[in-house]
Amino acid sequence: MKGIIDRFEGDFAVVEFDGRQIRDIPKSELAPGAKEGDVIFLANGKYQVDLAETLQRKTEISKLTENMWE
Amino acid sequence: MQFIPKKKIAGIFLALALAIGGCSNNAVPTTSPPKVEESSKQVSTADSQTATTKDTAPTTVAPGQKLRISYIDVGQADSILIQIPNGKNVLIDAGNNGDANTITSYLKKQGVSKLDIVIATHPHEDHIGSMDKVINTFDIGQVIMPRKDSTTQTYKDMITAIQNKGLKITEAKAGLKLELGSEVNALLIAPNSVSYEDVNNYSAVLKLSYGTNTFLFEGDAQEQSENEMVNSGFNLKADVLKVGHHGSHTSSSIAFLAKVQPKYAVISVGQGNSYGHPAQTTIARLTNIGSKVYRTDQSGTIVAEADGTNITFNVIANEVQPRAPSTTTSTPPPAAPSSTTSNPAPVPASSAALVHYVVNTKSLKFHLPTCSGLPTTNRADKDSTRENLIKEGYSPCGICKP
Numbered sequence: 221m222k223g224i225i226d227r228f229e230g231d232f233a234v235v236e237f238d239g240r241q242i243r244d245i246p247k248s249e250l251a252p253g254a255k256e257g258d259v260i261f262l263a264n265g266k267y268q269v270d271l272a273e274t275l276q277r278k279t280e281i282s283k284l285t286e287n288m289w290e
Numbered sequence: 291m292q293f294i295p296k297k298k299i300a301g302i303f304l305a306l307a308l309a310i311g312g313c314s315n316n317a318v319p320t321t322s323p324p325k326v327e328e329s330s331k332q333v334s335t336a337d338s339q340t341a342t343t344k345d346t347a348p349t350t351v352a353p354g355q356k357l358r359i360s361y362i363d364v365g366q367a368d369s370i371l372i373q374i375p376n377g378k379n380v381l382i383d384a385g386n387n388g389d390a391n392t393i394t395s396y397l398k399k400q401g402v403s404k405l406d407i408v409i410a411t412h413p414h415e416d417h418i419g420s421m422d423k424v425i426n427t428f429d430i431g432q433v434i435m436p437r438k439d440s441t442t443q444t445y446k447d448m449i450t451a452i453q454n455k456g457l458k459i460t461e462a463k464a465g466l467k468l469e470l471g472s473e474v475n476a477l478l479i480a481p482n483s484v485s486y487e488d489v490n491n492y493s494a495v496l497k498l499s500y501g502t503n504t505f506l507f508e509g510d511a512q513e514q515s516e517n518e519m520v521n522s523g524f525n526l527k528a529d530v531l532k533v534g535h536h537g538s539h540t541s542s543s544i545a546f547l548a549k550v551q552p553k554y555a556v557i558s559v560g561q562g563n564s565y566g567h568p569a570q571t572t573i574a575r576l577t578n579i580g581s582k583v584y585r586t587d588q589s590g591t592i593v594a595e596a597d598g599t600n601i602t603f604n605v606i607a608n609e610v611q612p613r614a615p616s617t618t619t620s621t622p623p624p625a626a627p628s629s630t631t632s633n634p635a636p637v638p639a640s641s642a643a644l645v646h647y648v649v650n651t652k653s654l655k656f657h658l659p660t661c662s663g664l665p666t667t668n669r670a671d672k673d674s675t676r677e678n679l680i681k682e683g684y685s686p687c688g689i690c691k692p
């Protein structure tokens with residue numbers, strides 16, 4: 221199951237999973253360097269960053285908001 | 291028209307008496323002076339001084355008319371409704387994903403059908419979680435948010451809801467004046483830069499005046515943004531401060547609070563949250579400058595009413611007391627009656643050099659009570675010595691290094 225890091229709070233990454241379910245993941249379970257906005261997936265006991273999907277979402281959302289600013 | 295019954299005012303007097311009577315442990319925690327980010331662009335002083343006199347000056351209000359501000363209890367999140375006597379409504383943030391019902395039913399109960407302005411302070415889920423549902427449920431005039439995208443579905447759904455209503459987004463930035471009629475002056479005083487490393491610093495910060503009553507709403511603005519506000523020339527002084535970032539230690543810097551000088555501080559925070567919000571240091575800073583602290587985790591939804599001269603709260607004033615920074619052997623102050631976490635610690639036979647520690651009974655770490663990483667679950671308070679705790683199998687926290 222993939223998730224998206226919404227934010228960091230203290231020792232936790234707050235991650236949005238499918239259906240907009242929010243869960244706290246201890247930072248220690250994240251691959252080093254995982255950032256806010258990254259798409260992550262569990263592999264070998266750690267959450268790895270899916271770079272391609274992260275980039276795809278960023279592009280998609282900036283396109284979506286492009287013409288929405290006054 | 292009163293929708294929420296006024297509760298006992300006795301608590302307010304008690305709290306006042308306590309405040310005047312004075313607790314003597316008012317030592318301000320020492321920190322290094324705030325550093326201002328050199329790279330950040332700042333509003334020129336000339337501009338902002340004009341803005342100050344023009345935009346946050348007292349307004350003329352009709353007698354008997356009340357501005358009503360509801361700090362809605364949405365747990366570990368933010369959602370604030372501002373109702374102006376002229377009938378205009380502003381919503382700042384919309385809680386977590388699961389708070390849609392709480393917010394929409396609260397708004398409907400207050401007779402709200404149109405939100406003239408909706409502010410999404412910044413794109414974190416605990417601030418925009420239910421914004422899509424709010425936008426779908428009510429008439430929306432204007433949407434204001436900082437120009438910072440998120441990749442979450444929560445954010446995408448909010449943007450889609452705005453789009454489906456044919457609305458555009460106004461960029462939140464310092465100096466933006468909100469058009470809400472002559473009864474109030476409403477001005478954004480942050481963000482003052484266009485790019486931040488920490489998304490919390492993008493938070494739109496609103497300063498509101500009604501008569502001579504003033505309110506400041508910080509979102510999750512942290513020290514970097516607070517320093518920019520301090521240096522911006524905006525008049526930060528406010529009667530009521532919605533404390534930044536749920537009372538986290540990352541916000542409420544001493545320099546900022548010194549400018550705001552809030553008589554009242556409201557912390558929107560969830561009971562037993564996993565993040566240790568609010569920080570004891572924040573509570574201590576607020577009480578040390580004489581603020582009365584209200585917390586949604588203790589009071590539920592907090593409603594402030596301003597008549598242009600006086601502000602009243604319809605919650606029992608919880609006198610939140612800081613725990614003494616107990617790195618020494620000084621006797622701990624009496625626990626505040628409202629404190630939810632203080633259990634009378636067992637007093638060992640020899641109380642010679644006991645220090646107050648907070649332990650995590652699961653991870654077996656022990657912390658100073660001022661630590662930023664205090665446990666909110668499996669927490670216990672102990673008056674003990676370092677040696678004894680280690681003997682009992684506890685190890686010192688890596689953050690506060692007790």
Ligand SMILES: [Zn+2]
Nearest residue numbers: 227414490510
């Ligand atoms: Zn935030």
Ligand SMILES: [Zn+2]
Nearest residue numbers: 414416510535
């Ligand atoms: Zn927040």
